[in-house]
Amino acid sequence: MNINVIGTGYVGLVSGAGLADFGNHVVCSDINKDKINLLKNGKIPFYEPGLTEFVKRNVEAGRLSFSNEVGESIKDADVIFIAVWTPMSDNGEANLSAIENVAETIGRNLNEYKVVCTKSTVPVGTGEKIRKVIEKNKNSKINFDVISNPEFLREGSSVKDFLIPNRVIIGVESEKAKEIMKNVYRPLFINETPIVFTDVKTAETIKYASNAFLAVKISYINEIANLCDATGADVHVVSKAMGLDNRIGSKFLHPGPGYGGSCFPKDTNALVKLGKNKGVDLTIVKAAIKTNSKQREKVYNKLKKLFNNNVKGKTIAILGLAFKSNTDDVRQSSAIYFIEKLLDEGASLKAFDPAANENMKKLFLKVNYCDSLEEAVTDADGIVVLTEWHEIRGMDLEKVSKLVKTKILLDAKNLLNPHELKRLGFTFKNVGRPNVR
Numbered sequence: 512m513n514i515n516v517i518g519t520g521y522v523g524l525v526s527g528a529g530l531a532d533f534g535n536h537v538v539c540s541d542i543n544k545d546k547i548n549l550l551k552n553g554k555i556p557f558y559e560p561g562l563t564e565f566v567k568r569n570v571e572a573g574r575l576s577f578s579n580e581v582g583e584s585i586k587d588a589d590v591i592f593i594a595v596w597t598p599m600s601d602n603g604e605a606n607l608s609a610i611e612n613v614a615e616t617i618g619r620n621l622n623e624y625k626v627v628c629t630k631s632t633v634p635v636g637t638g639e640k641i642r643k644v645i646e647k648n649k650n651s652k653i654n655f656d657v658i659s660n661p662e663f664l665r666e667g668s669s670v671k672d673f674l675i676p677n678r679v680i681i682g683v684e685s686e687k688a689k690e691i692m693k694n695v696y697r698p699l700f701i702n703e704t705p706i707v708f709t710d711v712k713t714a715e716t717i718k719y720a721s722n723a724f725l726a727v728k729i730s731y732i733n734e735i736a737n738l739c740d741a742t743g744a745d746v747h748v749v750s751k752a753m754g755l756d757n758r759i760g761s762k763f764l765h766p767g768p769g770y771g772g773s774c775f776p777k778d779t780n781a782l783v784k785l786g787k788n789k790g791v792d793l794t795i796v797k798a799a800i801k802t803n804s805k806q807r808e809k810v811y812n813k814l815k816k817l818f819n820n821n822v823k824g825k826t827i828a829i830l831g832l833a834f835k836s837n838t839d840d841v842r843q844s845s846a847i848y849f850i851e852k853l854l855d856e857g858a859s860l861k862a863f864d865p866a867a868n869e870n871m872k873k874l875f876l877k878v879n880y881c882d883s884l885e886e887a888v889t890d891a892d893g894i895v896v897l898t899e900w901h902e903i904r905g906m907d908l909e910k911v912s913k914l915v916k917t918k919i920l921l922d923a924k925n926l927l928n929p930h931e932l933k934r935l936g937f938t939f940k941n942v943g944r945p946n947v948r
C-alpha cells in the first residue's frame with residue numbers, strides 16, 4: 512500500500528518506518544523543513560534506541576522517504592496516518608489545532624478515495640470532527656473513511672513495540688477501509704497478532720482507558736509504598752508477590768517519584784476533562800492524578816529529611832534527568848520538580864544523564880551537567896537517583912562511596928541494593944522499603 516504519515520515526532524517516525532518494514536511504501540511528511548532535512552540526511556531528531564538503523568534499513572530498501580510537500584504526499588497515498596501532537600491545553604483538554612490543520616490539508620488535497628487514520632491520542636469523538644473538516648474542505652464528491660488506529664508505543668522501546676505489539680486496535684466503520692487496513696498490517700495478520708476491529712469511538716476510548724489504567728496502577732503502588740514506609744513492610748516484596756497473581760500482572764507496579772512523560776500526565780487530564788464534558792465523574796483517574804502530584808512532593812521531602820530539612824549550600828548530584836530510561840525526553844520528568852525545588856532552596860546541583868543532559872540544559876542553565884556519573888558524584892554532599900538507566904542501576908557503589916564528600920543518598924527508584932548501601936556506610940532512603948535499613 513502507499514502510505515503517508517503526517518508528523519515526524521517519535522510516533523510518526525516509528526510508525527512510518529514500521530509500516531515500511533511491513534512492506535508498504537511510506538512517505539513521512541512534516542511542515543517542519545529542518546526536521547525533514549535532518550531525516551533526509553539520515554539523522555533522527557531525538558534519541559530512540561534502534562531507530563536510526565531501522566529508518567536507514569527501510570530508506571535503503573526504497574520503501575521509506577521524507578517530504579515537506581504534505582499536500583503532494585496526501586495525493587499519492589491510499590492511507591494517510593495522522594501522527595501530529597495533541598498537547599494539553601491550560602484547561603486540561605487535548606489541544607486539537609494541529610489535527611484540525613492536517614484534516615483541512617487532507618480535505619483540500621483529496622483527489623481519490625482514501626483512508627484517513629488517526630494515530631495521535633485524541634479525545635473520543637475526534638474521528639467525527641476530522642470527518643467533518645475533511646468533508647467541508649474537499650472540493651468534489653470523492654469518498655473517504657476516517658478510522659482510528661491508536662498507538663501503544665513506549666518511548667525507549669517503540670521500535671520493538673511497533674513490530675511485536677501486544678495488540679492492534681482498529682476503529683473502522685466500512686468494509687472497504689477494513690480490508691485496506693488488513694493489507695497495511697498484513698505481516699501481523701499472518702503471525703496472528705491479536706487485532707481488535709471495533710468502531711471509531713471505542714478505539715479512541717481504548718487508548719485513553721489503557722493509559723489511564725496504567726497511571727492508576729502506578730499511583731496505587733506508590734500509595735502502597737507510602738503505607739509500607741509507615742508500617743515497616745517492604746514494597747519491593749509486596750509488589751513482586753502481587754504481580755505473581757495473573758489477574759494483577761507484574762508490570763507497572765514499580766513505585767517511585769510518580770509517573771512523567773508526554774503521555775500519562777496529559778492523557779489522564781484529558782480523560783477527566785472529557786468525562787466532565789459528558790457529565791461522567793472519573794473519580795479513580797482524578798485520584799491517580801492527585802496521588803501522582805503528591806508523590807513527587809513526598810519523595811522530595813525524603814531527600815530534605817536526609818539533610819535535616821536544609822539543603823542550602825549543599826552540593827547535590829542528580830543521577831537521571833529523563834522521565835524514564837532509554838530516552839532523552841525530559842517532559843514532565845520528576846527531575847524538573849527536584850531541580851526547581853533544590854535550586855529554589857539554595858542547593859548547588861551537578862547532574863548526569865546518559866542521554867538527556869542537553870534537553871535539561873534548555874530548561875535549567877544553573878546546573879553543572881556532567882559527562883559521567885563519577886564526575887557528578889565527586890565531592891557531592893548527597894546523591895539523588897531519579898531514572899532507571901542500567902548505567903545508574905549498575906553503578907560501582909564502592910567507588911562512588913569514595914568519590915562523594917558525604918555518603919547521603921536518596922534512591923527514588925529503588926534501584927540500588929539497600930544492604931550494600933548500608934554496608935558502605937551510606938545514610939539513605941528509598942521508596943517503601945523501610946525494614947531493610
Ligand code: UGA
Pocket residue numbers: 632662663664665666667722725729762763764765766767768769770771772773774775834835
Ligand atoms: C506510555 C504507554 O506505556 C504507552 O503504551 C503509550 O503508547 C504511550 O504512553 C503514549 O501514549 O504515547 P511512555 O510515556 O513512553 O508510554 O512511558 P511508560 O513506560 O509508560 O512510563 C510512563 C511513566 O510511568 C514514566 O515516568 C515511568 O517512570 C513511570 N512508571 C512506569 C512508574 O513510575 N512505575 C512503573 O511501574 C512503570
